[in-house]
Amino acid sequence: MKLLTLNFLTCARKTCKSTAAAFPLHPKDAELEQIEIDMNPLFVKNMLPRLEWEAMKTLTQELGLPALPAETPAPEELTTEDGEASQVLKDLHVLLMETSVASGKLVCGNCGHEYAVKEGIANFLLPSHMV
């Protein structure tokens, strides 16, 4: 599961969803992998303003990855003077689109429930007593 996805996931329990502590979920014992995919510079540029940047920073920090810039990079930082994809954009592509959680757990900061990630797929089905 690519790191971008974690920006759009929270605890599945209704009682947690509205709490600030349920987002972002916290990786635990996470094994990362790189899955190479084609870069789509315009998509990255358009998608960036939709991200919760603070949550991305928290995630990269918890995974021990290089620190992200303090603020969402501005559009002009994403292209070079001759209109090519900048290094900033290339790095974001690698981090958001290619870096993936292969296995481990995602932990809710509110209730502590751990969702398993296996073979790159997270499972959010709740045991019946938690629904």
Next chain:
Amino acid sequence: MSPLAKEGEAYEQEHVHAVYEQIASHFSSTRYKPWPIIERFLRDRPNGAIGLDIGCGNGKYLSVNPNIYIVGSDRSTNLVGIASKHQPHSVVVSDILELPHADGIFDFAITIAVVHHLSTTERRVEAIRSVLATLKANAPALIYVWALEQDGSRRGWSEGGDQDVMVPWVMRGSKKAARQQDCVATTQTEDKVFHRYYHLYRRGELEEEILAAGGYVLDAGYEKDNWWAIAAKQPD
């Protein structure tokens, strides 16, 4: 034959979830062609849009538009495994009534042939409410359900008939199954029949449920034995 509301979940586990888990590979091999209205809806999304495909099955709609990002989800682990091959998108295993997404953050959602698998009106309305909750104000959700009015199909359903039905899924045995490389049932030799529960929607019923779920209808219609609607959440 509509089961009691409180038994809905257990009923769906047996007559929907368990069946899809068993027929996943075979089901997926028959589902590859996107329907035109759904394809157009996805192509019309702006570059960089972030959306959901709730009940994504084998993920056949994930690859329609490479300039948007979709988080697909399905109740069936086996189908999600198949859907995970559609880069650059992501898929997770989750239930439409307990989605792992914050409210009000997505640009669009689709839920195709999913809501008709919930076994009471109350649960179907709750499912639609759950989908609409994920969306930004006025962001569209495209919903498809099977129609009761299928006079043109061989299934024999039509207006006035029973709306709660069990629909057979036949996995042919012998040669055909053996040829299907990734079919889970390659070792079987006899036909195997699975039954899935469906609620068949009568004209207007999908729109009624959208209103009951606190949504409003932007557009709606009928296509090939299905009722569809594009809905959005009423502002608070």
